[in-house]
Amino acid sequence: MSPRPERSALVVAVDGPSGSGKSSTARSVADRLGLAYLDTGAMYRAMTWALLQRGTELDDPEAIARDAADVVIASGTDPMAPTIEVDGQDVSGPIRGADVTDNVSLVAAVPRVRELLVKRQRDTVDAALGGIVVEGRDIGSAVVPDAPVKVYLVADPAARAARRAAELGDIDATATEADLARRDEIDSTRAASPLAKAPDAVEIDGTHLTLEQVVDAIVALVEDVTQADPR
Ligand code: DC
Secondary structure (H helix, E strand, O other), X not given: OOOOOOOOOOEEEEEOOOOOOHHHHHHHHHHHHOOEXXXXXXXXXXXXXXXXXXXXXXXXXXHHHHHHOOOOEEEEOOOOOOEEEEOOEEOOOHHHOHHHHHHHHHHHOOHHHHHHHHHHHHHHHHHOOOOEEEEEOOHHHHHOOOOOEEEXXXXXXXXXXXXXXXXHOOOOHHHHHHHHHHHHHHHHHOOOOOOOOOOOOEEEEOOOOOHHXXXXXXXXXXXXXXXXXXX
């Protein structure tokens, strides 16, 4: 990987497993601090949606790598109105569908897909001159390893499943918990940039905290860093 110039804008990396509350937390932190926001999970979902549309065989990593190269994904970074487009089409609704959720871990495990999307993520970070909150699985460990603030957000499996089931309007939290466990297993054991806590990330367990308490904790971390190193 080529060396990157030193960055002056603030980057807050928020990583963690599905259902840990990353999205609401990262958006609120960005809104509170007047920063941009990037949901990298939405990019992997958008890629999965595009490949499903094309009929790519998703159990064939070579086919995924070949077809992924032509897909153009664009992310809007307003935390209160994030957008995601594939080849100019708004896909913010379809990427939350069950067919995408069931297949996204397969697509995200393909190194060529990660290479393409990580490049796009870094370009977005570099363009956010006023600072950005980036949420995902490998932001602090691989995408922006020099981010001055890194958070690893966790929650108990049952709390995560309850949150996800409520988001989906799905009352079967047990099935949701099994699905989250299956995705965690794939995301954490893949060879390319697995879900992992960066050694210098601050772990926050949100199981018994409100959204506001988690946001307060992250804002305090940001203030510590910006007061120690005002730019
Ligand atoms: O956060 P999410 O559930 O929308 O993420 C969708 C999938 O994308 C999830 O299975 C893990 C993967 N992902 C990833 O591999 N790396 C990221 N930086 C973000 C998400």
